[in-house]
Amino acid sequence: MSAPVLEISNLRKSFGDEVVLQNISFSVPVHTATVFIGASGSGKSTLLRCINLLDSVDDGVIKIDGEDITDPTIKSDQVRRKLGMVFQAFNLFPHMTVRKNITLAPIQVHGLSKDEANARADELLNRFGLMEKADQYPDRLSGGQQQRVAIIRSIALRPRLLLLDEITSALDPVLVNEVLSTVRDLKNDGMTMVLATHEMGFAKQVADEVCYLEAGQIVERGSAQQMIETPQDQRTIDFLKRVHEAGRL
Amino acid sequence: MSSTEQGAVSDDGDRASAFSNTWEPSALEISRRKVRKKQNQRNTLIAIFSTVVVLGTLITLLVTSPGFKSLTDTFFAWAYGVEVLPKIILGFSTNVLLTIIASTCVAIFGMIIALTRTSRSPALLPFRILATAYVDIFRGIPMLLVILLVGFGIPALRISGLTNNVLILGTAAVVITYSAYVAEVLRSGILTVHPSQRAAARSLGLSHFQTLRFVVLPQALRRVTPPLLNDLVSLIKDTGLVSILGVTDAIRAAQIASSRSFNYTPYVMAAIIFLLITIPLTRFTDRTIRRSIEKQNAQGLA
Numbered sequence: 001m002s003a004p005v006l007e008i009s010n011l012r013k014s015f016g017d018e019v020v021l022q023n024i025s026f027s028v029p030v031h032t033a034t035v036f037i038g039a040s041g042s043g044k045s046t047l048l049r050c051i052n053l054l055d056s057v058d059d060g061v062i063k064i065d066g067e068d069i070t071d072p073t074i075k076s077d078q079v080r081r082k083l084g085m086v087f088q089a090f091n092l093f094p095h096m097t098v099r100k101n102i103t104l105a106p107i108q109v110h111g112l113s114k115d116e117a118n119a120r121a122d123e124l125l126n127r128f129g130l131m132e133k134a135d136q137y138p139d140r141l142s143g144g145q146q147q148r149v150a151i152i153r154s155i156a157l158r159p160r161l162l163l164l165d166e167i168t169s170a171l172d173p174v175l176v177n178e179v180l181s182t183v184r185d186l187k188n189d190g191m192t193m194v195l196a197t198h199e200m201g202f203a204k205q206v207a208d209e210v211c212y213l214e215a216g217q218i219v220e221r222g223s224a225q226q227m228i229e230t231p232q233d234q235r236t237i238d239f240l241k242r243v244h245e246a247g248r249l
Numbered sequence: 250m251s252s253t254e255q256g257a258v259s260d261d262g263d264r265a266s267a268f269s270n271t272w273e274p275s276a277l278e279i280s281r282r283k284v285r286k287k288q289n290q291r292n293t294l295i296a297i298f299s300t301v302v303v304l305g306t307l308i309t310l311l312v313t314s315p316g317f318k319s320l321t322d323t324f325f326a327w328a329y330g331v332e333v334l335p336k337i338i339l340g341f342s343t344n345v346l347l348t349i350i351a352s353t354c355v356a357i358f359g360m361i362i363a364l365t366r367t368s369r370s371p372a373l374l375p376f377r378i379l380a381t382a383y384v385d386i387f388r389g390i391p392m393l394l395v396i397l398l399v400g401f402g403i404p405a406l407r408i409s410g411l412t413n414n415v416l417i418l419g420t421a422a423v424v425i426t427y428s429a430y431v432a433e434v435l436r437s438g439i440l441t442v443h444p445s446q447r448a449a450a451r452s453l454g455l456s457h458f459q460t461l462r463f464v465v466l467p468q469a470l471r472r473v474t475p476p477l478l479n480d481l482v483s484l485i486k487d488t489g490l491v492s493i494l495g496v497t498d499a500i501r502a503a504q505i506a507s508s509r510s511f512n513y514t515p516y517v518m519a520a521i522i523f524l525l526i527t528i529p530l531t532r533f534t535d536r537t538i539r540r541s542i543e544k545q546n547a548q549g550l551a
Contacts, residue, residue: 052452081454091449095467104463105453157453 084154340502419491
């Protein structure tokens with residue numbers, strides 16, 4: 001078996017006196033998806049931001065393809081080139097068309113020519129049914145379309161690892177499905193992913209491993225089936241019960 | 250829950266298709282339109298009547314007042330005004346030239362100062378301190394003082410190689426003051442771009458500089474265009490202040506003409522020339538502001 005794409009050991013992160021993450025250890029083999037579930041404030045987003053070097057860590061090691069990215073001398077831009085990240089609030093660039101949003105980083109960061117980048121963008125837009133929106137500005141798109149563009153924008157860089165941070169939380173239930181089916185397609189293509197989500201049904205479909213995070217610690221982990229249908233830890237059981245009552249399962 | 254959602258959607262679809270069929274206004278709507286039209290006609294009549302009465306009264310009072318003859322002789326001697334007009338226009342070309350040169354320099358210096366103040370690099374700390382001090386000082390001094398200090402003070406230093414040309418020194422004084430104003434406008438624009446935009450750009454692998462150039466600045470500049478246009482209008486007017494150094498601009502030309510004849514029509518002519526430039530520019534600014542507000546509102550709805 002090949003080395004994992006992402007390997008985290010004993011990660012700790014605090015903001016001032018508040019410990020947000022501790023004793024976090026897990027690894028993500030290539031072509032698999034690891035899903036983090038947990039209440040808001042449990043540390044899911046912070047974990048993803050640490051992996052992307054948007055936040056610094058207090059202790060522990062994060063390795064991507066065997067390379068320690070918590071090394072303070074590492075070039076953060078180089079690391080981020082291997083990672084794609086999609087945010088809860090889309091964060092598309094409002095002053096650029098959909099196509100420009102997608103081609104900016106391939107042209108500026110990867111040095112693709114404008115034609116190559118456009119061809120890559122159009123291929124992806126075609127595939128995910130957004131071709132007719134290519135020349136529109138983000139504010140003319142629905143939330144679901146904006147989030148799908150944000151996903152395309154991050155995979156246009158052909159990342160080794162895709163980080164998805166509660167990407168459906170800002171969408172109404174009708175729009176959630178189109179975004180989730182896009183993610184399912186990527187999973188079937190073999191994209192390696194780490195997700196934070198509130199969608200348990202979706203977690204069950206794409207996750208190879210599910211981790212339940214509470215108060216900054218991994219309380220329980222296991223296969224999607226086992227975690228969602230037969231959780232062992234009382235805290236996981238309570239959380240899933242609350243999610244169930246909220247109608248999200 | 251999901252079934253009711255779907256029900257609502259298909260219901261909406263039916264209604265939309267019902268609307269897309271040919272629609273004739275109902276009798277009720279037709280009668281409402283008639284009433285609205287009548288109301289509009291009445292409002293127009295009232296507006297015209299009120300305007301004619303108010304303005305007519307004011308003009309009548311002005312024209313029939315005992316001082317009106319001497320007022321027109323002193324300020325509105327058009328024949329004399331036309332006679333001195335070429336000189337004032339020639340002077341105004343100095344104001345235009347000064348505006349073009351100064352606004353270009355201000356854009357460059359203002360941007361450098363704003364970028365320095367918003368940078369976070371530890372190496373730039375001394376420059377951040379200097380930039381902050383610069384802005385504090387030159388935003389706090391009346392521009393006339395800066396013009397006097399630079400225009401008369403620098404030649405007094407008698408440093409060889411430094412110019413004594415009052416036009417250049419006057420322009421420099423304007424640039425010094427306006428760079429401080431414009432830097433603050435630009436800085437506020439940079440700060441209004443949400444941090445999540447920066448995070449998105451950085452997570453795509455863009456460097457700090459690329460993020461600034463492709464993501465932050467384009468959005469910041471769009472937002473501060475209206476206040477920058479306001480500053481441009483002020484700049485055009487304030488170029489007149491360099492006349493105190495003896496630069497023959499529109500104001501100085503008017504002053505010379507009027508001191509010869511003890512008639513103030515040249516000043517009025519100069520004022521009219523300034524208005525011919527500033528009023529269209531102000532209208533254009535208002536339109537730009539309105540558009541950017543409309544665009545923001547549209548985004549809010551989407």
